Structures are given as structure tokens and as C-alpha cells.
Amino acid sequence: MRTDALLSQYGYCTRREAALWLKAGRIRKADGTPIRRAAEHVQPDEVTVDGAPVEFPHGLYVALHKPVGYTCSHREEGLLVYDLLPPRWLRRSKGINTIGRLDKETSGLLLITDDGQFLHALTAPGKKVEKVYHFTTSAPIPAEAAELFAAGTLTLNGESSPCLPARLETEGPCAGRLTLHEGRYHQVRRMLAAVGAPVLTLHRLTIGPLSLEELQLAPGEWAPVDPTLFA
Numbered sequence: 001m002r003t004d005a006l007l008s009q010y011g012y013c014t015r016r017e018a019a020l021w022l023k024a025g026r027i028r029k030a031d032g033t034p035i036r037r038a039a040e041h042v043q044p045d046e047v048t049v050d051g052a053p054v055e056f057p058h059g060l061y062v063a064l065h066k067p068v069g070y071t072c073s074h075r076e077e078g079l080l081v082y083d084l085l086p087p088r089w090l091r092r093s094k095g096i097n098t099i100g101r102l103d104k105e106t107s108g109l110l111l112i113t114d115d116g117q118f119l120h121a122l123t124a125p126g127k128k129v130e131k132v133y134h135f136t137t138s139a140p141i142p143a144e145a146a147e148l149f150a151a152g153t154l155t156l157n158g159e160s161s162p163c164l165p166a167r168l169e170t171e172g173p174c175a176g177r178l179t180l181h182e183g184r185y186h187q188v189r190r191m192l193a194a195v196g197a198p199v200l201t202l203h204r205l206t207i208g209p210l211s212l213e214e215l216q217l218a219p220g221e222w223a224p225v226d227p228t229l230f231a
């Protein structure tokens with residue numbers, strides 16, 4: 001593709017600004033040769049901008065440690081998870097989206113991509129990617145909850161099919177971990193409310209093979225991820 005089109009499609013600058021960037025020698029081939037002509041055809045992975053390779057030349061795949069108080073939306077008022085990412089990513093011609101959502105009051109691991117197929121593959125009902133949540137509750141978790149969740153017989157209010165079997169591991173009377181293989185609306189909160197233990201805090205620890213602990217991300221931090229981990 002043309003160099004000016006590449007710079008614009010990957011969110012660096014407008015095609016008009018590209019002419020100035022090229023003139024200033026900011027755009028180079030990997031071997032350091034400056035690219036001077038806007039019309040020069042290049043591949044995204046053979047270009048550097050200000051000395052750094054073009055970001056995510058073949059699709060953007062990122063893990064974010066979502067803090068409490070941020071919304072997974074492009075449109076709502078207030079703090080949005082996209083505010084935590086470099087603004088350039090939002091200017092890329094392929095839009096970025098979260099893979100599933102975490103509630104505003106939930107923290108933890110969230111994936112973001114511009115790859116619609118990848119997003120669909122991870123959220124399709126048949127995919128059943130495992131997700132582990134840590135929670136605290138405002139009332140003790142009843143002893144029979146683990147068996148009920150594991151049986152796959154709990155049908156949430158307003159739903160026609162029961163939740164898939166889920167693993168509950170308690171860590172004291174009002175805290176624990178819940179492992180799910182699906183992602184219904186407010187699922188963890190609704191499952192725990194259904195057994196009389198409303199959620200106080202909720203945090204997602206893992207999605208499939210990815211864990212926040214291993215990624216070592218502080219709240220608000222992000223890191224690139226390898227999408228083939230989910231193949």
C-alpha cells in the first residue's frame with residue numbers, strides 16, 4: 001500500500017501530514033533508508049516510524065488490566081476503557097473493541113482487538129473459553145452453592161436455559177473464585193445473588209491461558225498478546 005495510506009490507516013497521521021513526516025525523514029525502511037515519496041508502496045511490517053516498527057502490523061491483540069470505574073463502551077459518558085490506550089489505536093482504520101465486557105464496577109483481565117474473526121471466535125457460544133473470577137460478597141456463601149453451580153441446573157431470572165456447570169472455590173465465608181465457560185450478562189453477580197450472597201467486589205483473573213498475574217499488569221496497564229494462544 002502507499003506509504004501515506006499506511007500511516008493514516010495505522011493511526012499515525014493524516015495523509016496530508018504524511019507528506020511532512022516523510023520530508024522530515026521520520027519514516028524509514030527497516031534497514032534505515034528514509035522513505036521520501038508518499039506514493040511509495042510498502043508493507044506495514046517493513047516500515048519504521050520515528051525509529052519504531054509500525055505497531056501491530058497484522059492485527060491488534062492486547063490484554064488490559066481494567067480498573068474499577070471504567071466502562072467497556074465507545075459511547076457512554078464517563079471513563080472508558082479506551083481512554084487507557086494510546087489514542088493512535090483509536091485512529092486506526094480498523095476499529096478496536098473489547099472481547100466481551102466487564103461491568104463498570106468489575107476489574108481485571110480484558111482483551112481488546114481489531115480482528116472481528118478473533119473476537120467472534122472467542123465470544124461464540126460454542127467456544128467455552130474458561131474465565132476465572134475472584135469475588136467478595138456481602139453475605140456468607142451457602143454451603144450448597146458449589147454443588148448447585150457444578151450441577152449446571154441453576155437458571156437465572158429471565159433466562160430459559162440453565163447456566164453451564166461452573167466451579168466455585170470458597171476462600172472463607174464471603175470470598176472465593178468462580179470459574180465459568182460462558183459469559184452471560186452480569187453472570188457472576190447474578191449467580192451469587194441467586195444463592196443469597198450479593199457480590200461486593202469482582203475481579204477477572206484469567207481468560208483461557210492468559211492470567212493477569214503472569215502478565216504482571218498493574219491496573220490501567222496493557223500488554224500485547226499472542227492470539228495463537230487461543231487457537
Ligand code: URA
Binds near residue numbers: 101186188202
Ligand atoms: N460477571 C459479572 O457479573 N460481571 C462481570 O463484569 C463479569 C462477569
